[in-house]
Amino acid sequence: MKIDxxxxxxxYDEMFTxxxxxxxxxxxxxxxxxxxxxxxxxxxxxxxNRTQKAMGMTFNVYHxxxxxxxxxxxxxxPRIIANAEWRKLEAGLKQRIYALNLFLQDIYNDQKILKDxxxxxxxxxxxxxxxxxxxxxxxxxxxxxHITGTDLVKNKDGEYYILExxxxxxxxxxxxxxxxxxxxxAYPQLFNDEGVMPVSDYPTKLLKMLQFLSNKAxxxxxxxxxxxxxxxxxxxSYLALQMGVELVNGVDLIVKDKIAYMQTxxxxxxxxxxxxxxxxxxxxxxxxxxxxxxGVPGIFEAYKAGNVAFANxxxxxxxxxxAVYAYVPRIIKYYLNEEPILNNVPTYLCxxxxxxxxxxxxxxxxxxxxxxxxxxxGMLIGPKSTKEEHDKFRELIKENPTNYIAQxxxxxxxxxCLTDEGIEGRHVxxxxxxxxxxxxxxxxxxxxxxxxxxxxxxxxxSQGGGSKDTWVLYN
Numbered sequence: 001m002k003i004d005x006x007x008x009x010x011x012y013d014e015m016f017t018x019x020x021x022x023x024x025x026x027x028x029x030x031x032x033x034x035x036x037x038x039x040x041x042x043x044x045x046x047x048x049n050r051t052q053k054a055m056g057m058t059f060n061v062y063h064x065x066x067x068x069x070x071x072x073x074x075x076x077x078p079r080i081i082a083n084a085e086w087r088k089l090e091a092g093l094k095q096r097i098y099a100l101n102l103f104l105q106d107i108y109n110d111q112k113i114l115k116d117x118x119x120x121x122x123x124x125x126x127x128x129x130x131x132x133x134x135x136x137x138x139x140x141x142x143x144x145x146h147i148t149g150t151d152l153v154k155n156k157d158g159e160y161y162i163l164e165x166x167x168x169x170x171x172x173x174x175x176x177x178x179x180x181x182x183x184x185x186a187y188p189q190l191f192n193d194e195g196v197m198p199v200s201d202y203p204t205k206l207l208k209m210l211q212f213l214s215n216k217a218x219x220x221x222x223x224x225x226x227x228x229x230x231x232x233x234x235x236x237s238y239l240a241l242q243m244g245v246e247l248v249n250g251v252d253l254i255v256k257d258k259i260a261y262m263q264t265x266x267x268x269x270x271x272x273x274x275x276x277x278x279x280x281x282x283x284x285x286x287x288x289x290x291x292x293x294x295g296v297p298g299i300f301e302a303y304k305a306g307n308v309a310f311a312n313x314x315x316x317x318x319x320x321x322x323a324v325y326a327y328v329p330r331i332i333k334y335y336l337n338e339e340p341i342l343n344n345v346p347t348y349l350c351x352x353x354x355x356x357x358x359x360x361x362x363x364x365x366x367x368x369x370x371x372x373x374x375x376x377x378g379m380l381i382g383p384k385s386t387k388e389e390h391d392k393f394r395e396l397i398k399e400n401p402t403n404y405i406a407q408x409x410x411x412x413x414x415x416x417c418l419t420d421e422g423i424e425g426r427h428v429x430x431x432x433x434x435x436x437x438x439x440x441x442x443x444x445x446x447x448x449x450x451x452x453x454x455x456x457x458x459x460x461x462s463q464g465g466g467s468k469d470t471w472v473l474y475n
Contacts, residue, residue, distance in 0.1 A: 001033050001034070001036050001037060001038045001040075001041050001423070002034070003033065003416065003422075003423045004422070006020075006416065006423060006424070006425065007425070008414065008425065009414075009425070010156060010411070011156055011411050011412065011413060011414045011425070011427070012154055012155065012156045012157070012158050012411065012413040012414070013413065013414045013415070013416075013425055014026075014079055014080070014154075014413055014414065014415045014428070015029075015030070015080075015415060015416050023082075024082065025080045025081065025082040025473055026080055028190065028193060028194055029077075029078070029080060029190065029194070032187070032190050033423075038422070041076065041418055042418070044076050044186045045075075045076045045418050047185075047186070048074050048076055048182050048183070048186060049071070049073075049074075051182050051185075052071050052072075052074055052178075052182065053071060055178055056234060057071060057072060057074075057174075057175065057178055057234060070461075072175055072461050072466060072467055073450075073452060073466035073467070074175075074179050074182060074183075074466065074467050074468070074469070075417045075418060075426075075450055075466055075467070075468050076183070076186060076418050077415065077416050077417060077418055077423070077468065078183055078468055078469045078470065078471045079415050079428065079430075079448040079468045079469070079470045079471065080194070080470075080471045080473065081470065081471065081472050081473070082473060083472065083473050083474060083475055086444065086472045086473075088160075088341065088342075089152070089160060089342070089432065089442070090442045090444075091341050092160075092340070092341035092342030093148075093150055093342070093432060093434055093442050094434070094440045094442065095332060095336065095338065095340070095341050095342075096150070096162070096165070096328065096332065096340070096341075096342065097145060097148055097150075097434050097436060097440055098336070098440060099328070099331050099332040099335045099336055100144075100145060100165065100167065100319050100328070100331065101142075101143060101144050101145055101436065102335040102336075103319060103331050103335065104144040104145065104313075104315065104316060104318070104319055105138065105142065105144065106335075107124050107130070107318070108134050108135055108136065108137055108315060109135075109136065109137075109138070113331070113334055113335075116334075118327070118330050118331070118334050119324070119327045119330070119331065123323060123324065123327075123351075124318060124324070126402075127318050127321055127324075128372070129280070129315075129317035129318040129320070129321060129372070130315070130318045131280060131288075131314055131315040131317075131318075133287050133288070133300060133314075134313075134314055134315035137304065137315075139309070139310070139313040140213045140214070140306070140309040141212065141213060141437075143213070143313070143436050143437070144167075144312065144313040144315070144316050144319075145167045145312055145313070145316050145319070145436060146209060146210075146213070146311035146312050146313070146435065146436050146437065147170060147206070147209075147275075147311060147312055147433070147434070147435060147436075148165065148166060148167055148170060148433070148434040148436070149166040149170030149171070149172060149173070149431045149432070149433050149434075149447075150162060150164075150165055150166065150431065150432060150434065151163040151164045151165075151166065151429055151430070151431050152342070152429065152430045152431075152432070153345075153410055153412050153413070153429045153430070154412070154413035154430075155410045155411050155412070155413075156411035156413075159343070160342055160343075160430075161342070161343050161344065161345045161410065162325075162328070162342050162343065162344050162345070163345060163429060164320075164322060164325060165319065165320055165325060165328070166320060166431075167312060167316040167317065167319050167320045168279065168280070168312065168316055168317045168320050169232075169276070169277050169278070169279065169312070170431075170433070171231075171232040171235055171277075172232075172235070172431055172447040172449075173202065173235065173239070173433050173443075173447070174234060174235035174238040174239060175235075175447055175467055176199060176202075176433070176443075176445055176446065176447045176469075176470070177199060177200065177202060177203075177238075177242075178238075179447075179467060179468070179469045180199055180200065180445065180469050181200075182469075183469040191471075194471060194473060195473055195474040195475055196471040196472065196473060196474075197444035197445065197471075197472045197473070197474055198444075198445075199443055199444065199445035202433070202443055203239060203242035203243045204243075205435055205441065205443070206239065206243060206275075206435060207221065207243040207244075207245070208437065209311070209435045209436070209437030209438075210243075210273045210275055210309075210311055210437075211273065212437040212438050213273050213309035213311065213437070214272040214273050214309055216272055219272035219273050220245075220246075220262075220269060220270060220271050220272050220273070221243070221245040221246075221271075221272065221273045221274075221275065222240075222245055222246040222247070222248045222253075222262060222271050222273075222274055222275070223236055223239060223240040223243075223245060223246070223247050223248065223274075223275045223277065224248055224249075224250070224253070224274050224275065224276045224277060224278060225237070225247060225248070225249060225277050225278070226249075226277065226278050226282070226294045227249055227294075230277070232277065235277075236277050239275070246262060246271075248262060248271075249294075250278075250292075250293070250294045250295050250296050253271065253296040253299065254268070254296070255296060255297065255298035255299050255301070255302050256268075258298070258301050258302045258305040258307055259302060259307045259308075260274070260296070260299055260302045260307065260308040271308060272308060272309065273308070273309045273310075273311070274308060274309070274310050274311070275311050276310050276311070276312070278294050278295065279317075280314045280315065280317060282294040282295050283295045283296070283299065283300065283310075283314060284296060284297060284298065284299050284300040284301075285297055286298055286300070286301075287300040287301075288300070300314070321371050321372065322347075322369055322370075322371040322372070322405050323349055323351065323371045323402070323405055325344065325347065325405075326344065326347040326349055326405065328340070328344060329343075329344055345407045345408070345410060346407060346408055347405050347406070347407050348366070348405060348406040348407070349405055350397050350401040350402070350403075350404040350405060350406065351401050351402040355406075356397065356401050359397065359404075359406040360394055360397065360398075362382075363380070363382050363390050363393060363394060363406070364382045364383065364385075364390055365382050365383060365408070365409065366382045366406040366407065366408060366409065367379065367380065367381050367382065367406065367407050367408070367409050368380040368382070368393050368397070368404055368405070368406045369404065369405055369406070369407070370403055370404060371402070371403055371404065371405060372403070380393045381409065381457060381458070382409065383409055384456075384457070409457070412427040412428065412429065412451075412457055413427070413428060414426060414427055414428065415428050415448070415450070415468060417450060417452075417468075419454075424454065426450050426451055426452060426454070427450070427451040427456065427457050427459065428448050428449065428450050428451070428459065428468065429448070429449050429459050430446050430447075430448055430449075430470070431446055431447040431448075431449065432445075432446040433446070433447075444472040445469075445470050445471075445472055446470040446472075447467060447470070448467060448468040448469075448470045449461070449465050449466070449467055450465055450466045450467060450468055451465055452464060452465060452466045
């Protein structure tokens with residue numbers, strides 16, 4: 001299949017240089033493409049679509065009148081990352097997670113970083129995600145952020161930039177795992193020839209990490225889900241099945257004498273570790289939101305008593321805040337005395353007078369985000385928006401400046417995708433998954449999210465994005 005007229009349009013393209021030469025990690029795949037017909041590629045794509053539907057790889061979209069369940073479109077052309085490039089990413093992510101964990105332990109205990117003025121105390125202590133019931137706590141093994149999905153983008157300079165840290169309940173890893181199985185079937189020989197690092201052992205590594213949080217020889221582990229109407233329910237059930245552990249709702253659990261139990265057909269069974277996929281505020285109606293029907297009354301007291309462990313620990317959301325994000329380079333320097341290996345996107349804090357003035361004057365060139373929003377909501381992409389939208393966001397910023405940050409519009413790298421018009425470049429980001437148990441481990445693969453609409457920079461599945469399998473090469 002020929003790639004005629006493929007254009008990088010001044011973006012960094014993962015497969016081709018600006019001069020049109022194939023990057024080394026794509027040599028074998030490009031050779032394969034040149035030998036296969038466009039009809040065959042379309043057949044492979046259709047087969048992938050059918051397999052996704054058969055597997056039930058769906059997610060729910062809130063506020064969507066077109067129907068609840070959708071398939072996360074998987075493009076048949078993989079994203080391929082060279083080993084040397086991955087090693088730098090791996091080192092940078094380990095450094096970042098380690099520092100953020102130290103930060104969380106500090107702000108809920110000694111608060112040295114706040115007293116030293118490195119991070120404004122009011123930013124942390126005034127955050128709705130700073131949970132006062134967690135003050136004075138140290139989670140099991142001293143780990144707060146057990147599972148992280150960090151979002152990165154590659155700019156036109158070819159460098160990766162951290163876009164945001166997802167430390168609460170990061171989703172998408174099931175799509176990474178299932179996508180790999182689908183794409184391996186599409187290119188079995190090529191996959192072996194390329195020397196792609198495996199990701200299929202993620203459930204085993206996840207279970208091992210969860211078990212590490214308990215001092216018992218054979219701890220009982222469960223996945224706590226809000227239920228079938230949650231957008232990531234497929235993932236909750238998939239991971240529970242792959243790990244061989246129970247998938248439970250809040251009503252399946254009960255607390256007696258500060259010990260958590262599962263209600264089974266054989267009676268009560270103590271549960272030792274809970275991989276929670278519900279937000280902090282819904283976890284325990286006696287401690288947090290009293291109206292929560294999803295959580296378990298008294299389970300936070302069981303957690304404080306050391307009788308049950310959570311992943312991730314309650315309270316991690318404060319480090320997930322997009323305003324706190326701007327201080328992460330300083331956090332790394334403070335705790336580790338190191339310069340960040342991976343850079344942040346330059347960020348303007350609307351809570352600061354000078355930054356706010358700059359944002360209001362240049363909103364048409366910037367991306368504006370709500371500090372606590374996710375999924376592509378509460379966001380303005382200045383160059384792609386109307387004057388009316390610019391004016392609306394100016395007023396929102398003036399009304400509540402603390403709630404907004406702004407960043408320059410990055411170019412975002414492109415990867416070839418199979419479209420109705422042939423093979424064209426589409427913008428992508430990258431979400432690697434990091435596990436923190438006995439050590440910090442970055443899974444050698446990632447969820448590559450794709451902006452399926454031509455020219456779009458919005459990759460979120462809830463906003464019409466798709467995905468790609470991500471191949472990290474051994475050599």
